[in-house]
Amino acid sequence: MVKYSDEALDRTFAALADPTRRALLARLEPNAEEGMPVSALAEPFTMSLPAILKHLKVLSDAGLITRSKSGRTVTCRLNAEPMAHAMEWLDRYQHFWTERLDRLVALVEEDALLEGGTLLEDDPCPQTRTSRRSQVLPSSGVSKPHPKRSMPPGPIPKKS
Missing domain, CATH: 1.10.10.10 (Winged helix-like DNA-binding domain superfamily/Winged helix DNA-binding domain)
Known part of the structure; x- marks a missing residue:
């Protein structure tokens, strides 16, 4: 080191x-x-x-x-020697973050494959077949309509 x-x-x-x-x-x-x-x-x-x-x-x-x-x-x-030392110091952290991001990419890809049902279909554990996202963020899949406005948009009419 x-x-x-x-x-x-x-x-x-x-x-x-x-x-x-x-x-x-x-x-x-x-x-x-x-x-x-x-x-x-x-x-x-x-x-x-x-x-x-x-x-x-x-x-x-x-x-x-x-x-x-x-x-x-x-x-x-x-x-440029001091910059080379700074780059060596930064490279340590680049390696750390690259490794972490690679692991994150692998998890996201695994999650996408699980959602598509093409990975681990004959896995005896049903929990590995479900998406992590659906376990964390359940959604009804239906959006609610916006409420109707009581007045049309524009300037407020003056009272007489």
């Missing part, structure tokens, strides 16, 4: 929770040798450069980007 750092996962998910930060990450090339200058990274956004820098700090603190400075130019590179 892989040991996950709660603090690192918290920082990763907190950083990814913001749509601006996800958009910034999407602009970075996954395997780029050189980074993208911050000015080019911030170009399509309508917010100020200091606001972009705050978002980049959060991404950097989460380890999702690395920043380097050459002269006056700051460049950013994507570091």
Whole structure:
């Protein structure tokens, strides 16, 4: 079993929770040798450069980007490793829910076959031949008509 750092996962998910930060990450090339200058990274956004820098700090603190400075130019590179750890953590739950949903599908399919009478017909136990739905939700199968209105629809007539 892989040991996950709660603090690192918290920082990763907190950083990814913001749509601006996800958009910034999407602009970075996954395997780029050189980074993208911050000015080019911030170009399509309508917010100020200091606001972009705050978002980049959060991404950097989460380890999702690395920043380097050459002269006056700051460049950013994507570091996907924290996202890989987050995906491993999510995969555990995906496996859990996939298994549960597969079991649910099997039960629903079994229930549908039981209702059709094609499964377990020579089963000596009559309870397995009846639908679970009919045991839980008995229905008469007849809908009641809506009651008639006492007045036609429309504005209420004024009294004289």
